[in-house]
Amino acid sequence: MIELGCRCHPGIPSLLSKKTWKQTILLSFQIVGIVYGQLSTAPLYVFGTMRGIDLAADEEVVYELFSFIFWTLTIISLLKYASIVLKADDEGEGGIVALYSLLCRNAKVGLLPCDRSANQVMLYEEKSSSKIKADSRARRAIEKHKICHYLILFLALFGSCMTIGDAVLTPALSVYSASTGVQRSLTDILKNIFASSQHTQDSVSNALKAYVPVPSACVILVGLFMLQHCGTRKIGIMFGPIITAWLLFVAAVGTYNIFKWDVKIIYKISPIYIYKFITKIDIPRWRLLGSVILCVAGSEAMFADLGHFSKKSIKIAFICLIYPLLLLCYAGQAAYISKNLTAPDFNHLSQSMPDHCKHLYIVLSLLSSAVGSQATITACFSIINQCLALNCFPRVKVIHTSKTINGQIYIPDVNWLLMIFSLTVTIGFRDIVKIGNATALAIICGMLVTTSLMSLIIALYWEKDLMVSACFLLCFGFLEAAYLSACLLQFHKGSWYLVVLLAVSMTVMLSWHYGTMKKYKFDLQNKVSTEWLIDISPGLGISRVPGIGFIYTDIVAGIPAFFSHFITNLPAFHQVLILVSFKSIPVPYVPESERYLIGRIGPKDYKIYRCIVRSGYCDHIRDTGDFEEKIIRSIGEFISIEQNDIESMVCPDERMIFVGHRTVDGNALVPLDDLDSSSMGQSQVNNESQISPVDESLESSSGCKKRKKVRFMLPHNSPKMQVSVRKELLELIDARESGSAYFLGQSHLVVRDGSNFLKRFLIMVYRFSEKNCREPPVALKIPHAALVEVGVICTI
Template sequence: MDALSISSLPISYDFRKETWRHTLLLSFQSLGVIYGRLSTAPLYVLESIDPEDIRSPNEIHELFSFVFWTLTIIPLLKYACIVLRADDDGEGGPFSLYSLLCRHARVGLLPSNRGSDKILHHEKDSPSKGKLENKARRAIEKHKSCHYLLLFLALLGACMILSDAILTPAISVLSATSGLGRSLATISVKFFSSEKTKDHVANGLKKYVPTPAACAVLVCLFTLQHHGTKRIGFIFAPIVIIWLFFISGFGLYNIIHCDPQILRAVSPVYLLRFMKKINLRHWKLLSSVVLCIAGSEAMFADLGHFSKKSIKITFICFIYPVLLLTYAGQAAFMSKYFSAADAFHLSESIPNKNLQHVFAVLSLFASAVGSQATITAGFSIINQCQALDCFPRVKVVHTSEQILGQVYVPDVNWLFMTLSLAITIGLHDVSQLAKATGLAVTSAMLVTTCLMSLVIALYWEKSWFASVCFLLFFGSIEAIYLSTSLVSFFRGAWCLIILFLLFMTTMGAWHYGTLKKYEFDVENKVSVEWLTDYSPGLGVSRVPGIGFVYSDVDTGIPAFFSHFITNLPAFHQVLIFVSFKSSPVPYIPENRRYLIGRVGPKEYKIYRCIVRYGYCDNVRDTDDFEDQIISLIGEFITREEYDCEALSSPEGKMIILGSPMEDGNALVTVAETSSSTCTPTIRESESQRHLLDIPSDSANPPITRKRVRFTLPPKSPQMRASVREELLEIIEARESGTAYFLGQSHLLARKGSNFFKKFLIMAYVFLDKNSREPPVALNIPNAALLEVGTLYTL
């Protein structure tokens, strides 16, 4: 899917106007995306328990009681009823909660949050003015350690979700292929007469079939991701529905025929009975029980792909009762045959042996579907992290024109597949993978609980008593499950630490490098007067054309451009400084996205454009981005004198703009009929060669670029002479050609820096060299692009 032009960018779907028909449609799709993980958890929740740790059927009843109350408290009460209400304009996940806190407590450490220009802040959602809340906010804003702690929590939650996106496909598919291996072993032994041969073949199939089969399924699963959430939802949803009816039907059968008394275990008395005799053996059993809620975090993290109403209705009316029926039936079967071999496998609870083969095939498809929730959540988290400068540049493909939250990240998809295959081959054991998955699940949930407690107090403006109660109630339950996973650290949970260090190093190094670069640029920028007043004394000349200067600073002249002027004293007759500023919000309305202003006096024809975007916006990957800016500058010129909404900035007046005016008083664009492969115009090439001192015989490779011309509007004779003259000069400069200036940074640690700082800088340099090019450079002709190298000594 190619980048969309600004005029055709998908708009955020307004779920408040959602019809029941659309809700049911989204509910159907969510079954194949969000709830596949919860639906396939019965494959490995009780299977990951060591049979030697179960001493009596009563313990199975007590474990089912834990499953029942855990499913009721965490996904139903916490997520469906409370956390889903804390969406950030339809977006979920730890970074959405962090963005709410950044806006309402001003704890952001991102470059855009550290600027002094107040006009960059979003206009709505201003903090509360309550006396108690103001004291709390001031206390949090005052202590810098609180800022770093909240950012660490957001990154920790993101790392756990990304790790879960790798572990879940491995454990889901491996547990399903284990059943396939047993099914093949059952069939194959019929062809041999010798008991020794039967045992040898059966053991070989059980041992060697699951891992290769799991790898093949994983490759197919990740290959399907480019189809997008909508198509995958339609493909996978029927599989989940058939799977749930299949296992819940046999669950009901086992309750009736094996142990109807299992239904009494919903009483909390069974919980207390289990806790009274708690020991290390029982603690290890709980580390498997926590997997029954694996996938609950996806209900919130995947919120951008669906609506709150569809997610809530699907879980309460279908997923929750069906899962309880399934676990109750499996526990009833285990309580009757707990001493039998393989009794803890879900496939053994199928009474008909022929249907067990059907179960093996169906579970294989269902396990692939079950991985979709965490993979999709991983894409959403990567999109948010990248927009907030916490992840290296990767390509993000928006797979829906109506719902911007539905994204696909190709580079990360193949990274997930590689790591998932490595873990599957390396561990090839469901029990060990279960310990690592349980630790990832509980860690992510605990992070959400901590951030959510602050959102309750600072965003919902509830009392701190309510916030503390939420933290203690849900946090204590999740902390208990977290400790049970840590007990099994050396039995598989250690691999999560490796994934955590990988992602945290990547995010931390990129954030550190980006932040230090921004601080260096701010400290070394030069004043506007240097360019407008003192540059003539340096012999600087103006050449025909428009120059776009891209930088991170929103005031002054970036250091790399002053370095360029000092060595090559010339710049274009129209100069436009462009900077991108991320805001801790999902979307910036298109009509409030651009801030246009002047740099210096009018006669210098120097302008500044600040582009604001949210962490789900897609602004940079556009073909006509510069043409849009030129149109908006023309609108700024016509509205400059009388605009009442103009904002003040350190450099003067700035106007918030979006789409060009409908009355046609600004520049009018005319697309040329020839938009096929072409080369730069003669005047454009000559002006650039004159500016950059390039030999005239240098060859320009053909490029594909749509050419747009600008003309004055029909009402131009009614304009003021100064406005008309300035617009004509911009048109003339556009016809003369366009050049683009980018800063190319080279980071270097100071002598005597500690090892940790050197390591972060080395990691950032490595990531910067191997990540995607800056989005603004993707569609710029090579002949018109100039990168100015700057050495950053940190």
């Protein structure tokens, strides 16, 4: 029995804490369908992407390639990923960004838009420093040279782009190869039916070639991407049994072919055959290795999808189920090919099927080919969501399909783009070999990135000897570099398409990161001190209007330039001001008790607060409708504990304190449900409707259930509450009842005259991406009527 676990949001109990055997079996289907779909359907195209003319020369070539497949699966999938890479998880999360996050915290190589003061305030450097046990020479060298920071970031983005490219190419490859196999199987069946008429056979064969592979592949691809909105759990329940049945079927057929065609094929796994292949190497034979690497397609998903399941479950499922069944399948296919070198299309999996199994093969291959693409699509969603948190991808809408399992997401815009590109590949190439060449290049490049980052993890995070890190890099890197050279030989035969995808995705990522960094540096250089706001208020005759003003800014110290520009021209601001900053730090999750960092700016009479909201790259905090209530409640908690918790101050100048809705002896604000309270008067209900008039209209227009509005009151019995605290809390409640306004700066990047072409091009791409973002800068369901946007020109 395979025990499966899931990575859940902190504070939410795991669904598997009390799992029965039925739940375990159900989740076993999910992991097979989601994580191992691509790896399980690789037999559809591994031998099929090899040119028959290169295989037909000698059966020894088939034996040598089978030996390569066995050892590649064993070394890369079993040894590298299942045994080593899975151990380098970032608090249960995997993937390229998880490795980059570990390096950011343990080698200080991060290039996130945070200044020194932000790092000190948010405390993630001090928190992670406990893991740094020794200041090694390698760590000092990497931290000292800025070029190393940029190189590591480039590797992380490059690996992310390879994941995106794999998500485009793998669906097209697996589905088209299955459709081609169906066409060949149907041709064989119909030839037997019309055995007496050669003319009819030719007509049927031509009709099937024209109307089966491409149209059926396109229909399956559209259906696959349309199912993505259902979420990982529902898809896993649907897809798990399909992949399980497929694996058992191909393993059974493989066992049948072994005994029928060549029982001694099991001895061909000897490394001697690899040596024979290398001694007779030439360019045509070396190109064949570009197809061999496809046998480990999906191994990267074992690590990338780690956030959905536990390490133990992924490892046990691979060792006990996936690995042996795949070896039986490849052995049976190699045995069939070695004895049928003169048959037409002998290297396609469909041809090795016994006649009485071809009908079942048609059904299972079409279904499993669609399922096999799920692992890459899921990994693509995860990697883009992580890049969003690290400001390396334009803002897109992320939908969390599970309320308990935090890693299960769906990104509509990315999903439809992947579908369009996959259809383009299928219709444009119409050739399994060309699509396979591009897919192989994406797979091996992603693996090389993981190998490079893992060697740094071994030295800097695990703190192993440099020789251990070098051995890991040389052993796995040398093998993968050999496969990379074979893939590059096929550059003109399909691999060039991956380079086009890489150029587009890398340009978007780099330009977004570059533009974000430039805007942040501009805000840092043009911010004004908090003393300026306090000192200038009497001189300008600034008036305080009722209500709360939320000022959203990226900086965590000082006053943003756009707000100083606003009050200089319009000398008035609200009774209560709250400066809100969202800061993503290189950790997967931030617990609720460490998420809100609250401080005071200036004297108490000014009622100006700062709220820093810390989040990890897997957290989703901006798509909640009660965010305003959470901030106000946190500030109420800060006011209540401020006097008695001086020791917890992070920054004495602004008196910052971590708050996490802790119990404060009944001295904080008490949330009161507006809809269930009978003590509230009609005037207060009217005030409530003024706070967020747009929310109700949106909810009524969408037909959703009306969201309850949270209001606050002081506790009835609070004898320990000081008079000054009670007064400030009452003023905060009154300000919220008067309504809220949201101030957001709109920085427009302008390139200075005389700038080079590269800077102009990056800024141009950034501005285009920013104008076409599907999500606002602050995705908090802000009422449009209460939003004030202040434009600022940033000249760089």
